[in-house]
Amino acid sequence: MLYIIGLGLGDETDITLKGLEAVRKCQKVYMEAYTSLLSFGLSTDGLSNLEKLYGKSITLADREMVEEKADDILSDSRDADVAFLIVGDPFGATTHTDLVVRAKKMGIEVKIVHNASVMNAIGICGLQLYRYGETVSIPFFTETWRPDSFYEKIEKNKEMGLHTLCLLDIRVKEPSLEALCRGKKIYEPSRYMTINTGIEQLLEIGQAREEPAYTEDTECVGFARLGSEDQMIVAGTMRQLQNIDFGAPLHCLVIVGKTHPLEEEMLDFYRCRT
């Protein structure tokens, strides 16, 4: 049996009782470590906190492992109970559906244990979850690669008066260009996009349009470390949020669409006063 278990967003104690019972009966436990991050990150301490509470040793599964060795994880699940832990909810990232499809095609039984995801935790700012349009992902720009496919989606959401959740890039264990050229395994340091960089890139793409869907004066909400004790939520214009230090990762951003008076009342609690 393959258990795919959501851990929630904060720390090791956010696992559900159902999830904890499942992990404890598994012979092998993997933890996905590239699409998200618990609030204490993946320091040795963080991982051992999880191991202590769950009473199991955990193998970190990076992108390479999940993509190249998924078959090993899956074939282990044929004869044993295997847990695959995911920060947030198992379906809060597009990546993990592939694992479920592969398992099912191999005839392996799959059980999902849900948990909170960034996709619903953003509800805390008061913008109604059913008034969001398509979610976009903002990748880190490079000198030669400045993709802007997210722009049209934001524009469409805006036209319909809907809010847009912008997920900000995570680069973990990315092979360096030099390493790729030489066929060596050398990795770039991990990088997590801040709200400031996200806004800077959004504005660069917007400013190239004649009638941009958003400007420096567009109302947004910035979220950092949702679900943790020191989470930070600030509502303000892009210009205002750009000047705020949101601290440690993870960050995400919402571009506000048309608002209902009740949504405004809630946003007021988070408004930037500077």
Ligand SMILES: C[S@@+](CC[C@H](N)C(=O)[O-])C[C@H]1O[C@@H](n2cnc3c(N)ncnc32)[C@H](O)[C@@H]1O
């Ligand atoms: C693929 S998504 C989320 C995956 C996760 N499985 C979930 O359900 O929440 C990852 C992105 O969501 C945002 N994110 C995730 N957790 C967050 C948190 N606790 N606070 C703020 N943003 C978060 C970041 O922009 C991050 O790059």
